[in-house]
Amino acid sequence: MTDSPFELVVGNSPSGPRLGVLPTTHGAVRTPAFMPVGTQATVKTLEPFEVAQTGAEILLSNTYHLMLRPGVEVIERAGGLHAFMRWDRPILTDSGGFQLYSLASQVKVTDEAATFKSHLDGTPFVLTPERAVQLQAGYGSDVMMALDHLVGLPSSASRVAEAFRRTHEWLGRCIVERRRLAEQGSVGSLFGIVQGGLDPGLRAESAGLVGEADVAGCAIGGLSVGESKAEMAAMLDVVTPLLPVDKPRYLMGVGSPEDLWEGVARGVDMFDCVLPTRLARNAGLFTPTGRVNIRRMEYRDRHAPLDETCDCHTCRTYTAAYLHHLYRSREILGLKLGSIHNVRFLIRQTETMRAAIADGTFDDARAEFRSRYRAVGDEAPVEESC
């Protein structure tokens, strides 16, 4: 079966908070886990040692972006993505399915393959389920994602049904291709992706198909793309009870503080999102009571850490007044210090949740978080692509 058996430490309900460990050849990942996003082989503004200092145990990188630039051949000759970017902890790579939907141009999808042109320079590419696995193996990914077919909504019922069918057929081909590569040598594990939009019936069917497949984990895709938080929660309530208890569940592209708590409450183990780094590049910083804009004049003379309770490098070293000055002066250093803070904030949420699950106090901890943290409306989460 899989070569990355998930170890469930606490939590035997399929849809409640769980504590686990995901082993990989680059080390173990404790779950619930948040994965910072290194779209182009870098978590924007940060060096790998700085990402590690936030406590991140795994990061995500993007098959689509890396196949366009620098190309898998360059990464292979570098000795893989870990060596290329100097990150020695686990890497999960997505398959490119989301970027085919969100970023690529002139995309044509048949059962056999997706053909598309690079959004950078129009170079034509062909991506098949087999190729998506080969690329991820070429990067040296620890956790590979199956290629899925997303369609924008609204679409005709027949088109949605076709993409749905194709996603699960492609999962089968990814499994076969991964098995073939595994016979030749070490290769990362493979996660399947549950799709189905906001249709409870399709979601349930997809959860069943992915849950029964020979995969190391089950991702939940196609959420966090503009729907409300209530709609996302409703889909999780449909999906996670149907997934196998003994495999990790990964909610793709999700990563606001409140979404992490709600996801874990419903049995999700892994998350990724560009939100912390993208927000930081736009002066939005997390605090225990909610997001703030560091450019606001109230910080001009605040000669104390932005968050006195924060243990991140930024808060332990610099004042809010200095951060304010850097952002006002459009200094690149500000973007980096803000990114460190925001990533650490999300990682610390997962640490708090893991401790609470271990103690059996998750519900209290979640209530405490909700009473304190003012989430930003019911707005659409930030999309995954960069």
Added chain:
Amino acid sequence: MTDSPFELVVGNSPSGPRLGVLPTTHGAVRTPAFMPVGTQATVKTLEPFEVAQTGAEILLSNTYHLMLRPGVEVIERAGGLHAFMRWDRPILTDSGGFQLYSLASQVKVTDEAATFKSHLDGTPFVLTPERAVQLQAGYGSDVMMALDHLVGLPSSASRVAEAFRRTHEWLGRCIVERRRLAEQGSVGSLFGIVQGGLDPGLRAESAGLVGEADVAGCAIGGLSVGESKAEMAAMLDVVTPLLPVDKPRYLMGVGSPEDLWEGVARGVDMFDCVLPTRLARNAGLFTPTGRVNIRRMEYRDRHAPLDETCDCHTCRTYTAAYLHHLYRSREILGLKLGSIHNVRFLIRQTETMRAAIADGTFDDARAEFRSRYRAVGDEAPVEESC
């Protein structure tokens, strides 16, 4: 007299290479020294610990920029510039004279004061020699610069003469003001600035006046503003022989590798320039044989350090292929890694020069550098302002 006596270790000629130590309350600076520029209380893209890792023992910051934003009051309430930006080594601040010439709008200069408007938002300011010293004392500067009056060339002879006279009168007022502040408490030392454009007579007269003044060091200003390297060298040949041997000489705004060697050969002890960080933000990186553009395709597959002989963090950690990828992908991390490399390259030039001076082999080392390093034409050096 001065409270920062310069210690000359090697070199008793006024116009040959010298080895020295400049003590300050934040530690000693070994000369020849290169000062990275932290215009807005940050060396662009770098944290202070990263600047320190390059071996920099002192950095420069800008009175003009800091008075506009965040304002001296904010920095004073932060506990001074060192505390504000978390740099615990010496800081030299320029006086604002150069930015009045290059950046401010609606500048009017009388013997009493310069009035101008912020280039950021039009806020009106008044700067006197006394105020320039007060501001620098407010920042907690270790080495303060006297306010000078620069005029663009060509200007009428009477206008040049007036600015020249005014610069030396203002020096006198800065000395008096610094003395007054020193009686009240600890205050940094003061350097005067030799002006005179490309006129050997004026330069010689200015060198005499500044050299006789009660200053801790003698800066050479108004060079590296568009003249040729030969013209700059000719002015140094006029000025340094006339300066006191026992005070440090600081060539303002100069900092290409070749200019450092030529300056030290002529008796200069200190340099500053935005060149290494500005070049790095534009993909220009120093190598032992000259500058290169890291975006060039020849680096795409170079899975080795950009410079095998370089001991900087960037070259010890990342490959040229990875840097190339970051620059091609317009990733902020590239700008930072390039800045580390370039600053370290210049700092290493000073380390090499200091060792050679100590060994009595400076001429050989300079010949070796010149035979190896291909300088970029006879082009104008980068200007100081940002």
